[in-house]
Amino acid sequence: MISISMLPVWLLDFGGALAMIILSGLCLHHALALARADRESPLAIFLLWFCGALFALAVSRSSGHILKHLLTFFGKKDLWLGLAPYSGSINSMAFIVIASVTLFFNRIETIMERMVRDREKIEKNSQDLFRLNKDIEAVIAERTKAGMALRIAHEVRNPVTIIGGMVRRLLNVYPPEEEGRLKLTHILDQARKLENLVSKFEAVRPESKKIFAPLNLNPIVAEAAESLQAEARAKEVSLIPALSRIPLFFHGNSSLIKIALAHLLRNAVNACAKGNRVVIATEMTAAGCQVTITDDGPGISGEILEVLFDPYRHVNRQSSGLGLPYVKQIINEHLGTVTVTSEQGKGTTILIILPTHLGELTGVAGGTYAI
Known part of the structure; x- marks a missing residue:
């Protein structure tokens, strides 16, 4: 059962x-x-x-x-x-x-x-580095081309000027009916052609900004600050972006400007101690687009401040010796200015001014483009 x-x-x-x-x-x-x-x-x-x-x-x-x-x-x-x-x-x-x-x-x-x-x-960083490498190669190529053109123009202009001057003096001496006067006139015409050719070589100079374009500064600053946030958190330093509410347009290269800003921010973060703050702010001023990097770290001594952008004299930087001079070169390429003020024990302020694209075009037209 x-x-x-x-x-x-x-x-x-x-x-x-x-x-x-x-x-x-x-x-x-x-x-x-x-x-x-x-x-x-x-x-x-x-x-x-x-x-x-x-x-x-x-x-x-x-x-x-x-x-x-x-x-x-x-x-x-x-x-x-x-x-x-x-x-x-x-x-x-x-x-x-x-x-x-x-x-x-x-x-x-x-x-x-x-x-x-x-x-x-x-x-993403590899792609950015690839683009940056291409931009740097383009800058170097343009610089090499412009340098060669200016050197050739300089070397050719001197003898052409001498030849033209001597031929003109001989023409003043020869009577109008002399047979040699026609030959001298032909030589003078060829000298004028050489002078025109020299002028074309010199015209290469303003073409060295093909890789520059109208850009909004705020997103570039935001990306540079974001790329340094991990390093700042590791040191317990507050990295605070304070961006302008309006777009800040300028004429330049985003990769180069981002590299320059990231280097300055890294220097500021490395100089600060636990609990310090680094603030990067943007605004539009009468001089152009302004970027201000302020920290409340230990500051920079006057001796170092004087040679801060000198690649040969300043040897006490924490980063590579050519870093800050390279930053200054990038800002100069954009017809801008970078200044540093500091007081030991109270912090450092870095002020960057980038002209707007309209101002940049005026500068190039006026012949102020830096090679």
Whole structure:
């Protein structure tokens, strides 16, 4: 009577145990296929380990249930009592493996997400460096071309001027009917052509800003400040952008200006101690677009301040010796100015003025473009 009443329970237990083994085996099979398809996928590896541990748990637990009923049915319940602790320990180990795999891969997922973000940042920085390298190559090429043109113009103009002057003096001496006068006139015409050619060489000078374009200063300053936020947080220094509410348009190159601003901000952050502040502000003034970098750090001594932008005399900077002179060169390329004021113990202020694109065009037209 008891056997008949327990039969449905045993059948259900047997069926459930077999179903657990079959379903967990199918999960393991699919997880293995996913892992083989993408061996570098953290999710696929996690599923493989998880399904493997789940399959081991299903086999252990289901086998224990089946074995328990079989031994009980054949009257060997005492034997099951001796095997039960081993079966329970296997189940416990499977549970521990499942929990460990889940917790481990949860941490791995966080690390992988951070690695993906870092890779995106590296790719973006690589693209920025590539563009900057192209811009610097263009600047160097333009400088080389302009320098060669001016040198050739200088070397040719002197003898042409002498030849033209002597021919004009000879023409004043020769009578109009002399045959040699026609030859001298021809020489003078050729000298004038050489002078025109020299003028064309000199005209290369204003063409050296092809890589410059009208830009809004505010986004460039914001990107430069954002790129230094991690360094500032590591030193527990507050880096605060205070951007103008109106667009500040100027004529220049965004990569070069960003490099210059980032270098100045890095110097300010490195000079500051825990709890100091660095504020970078922008505004439009009568002189043009203004960028002010102010910090409340230790300041700069007067001796260093005098040679701050001198690549040959100033050797006490924390960064590379050519950093600040390069910054000054970039600002000069944009027809701007950079000045530094500082008082030891009270901080440093860096003031950058960049003319608007209209002012820049006027400057070039007036011949003030710096080579």
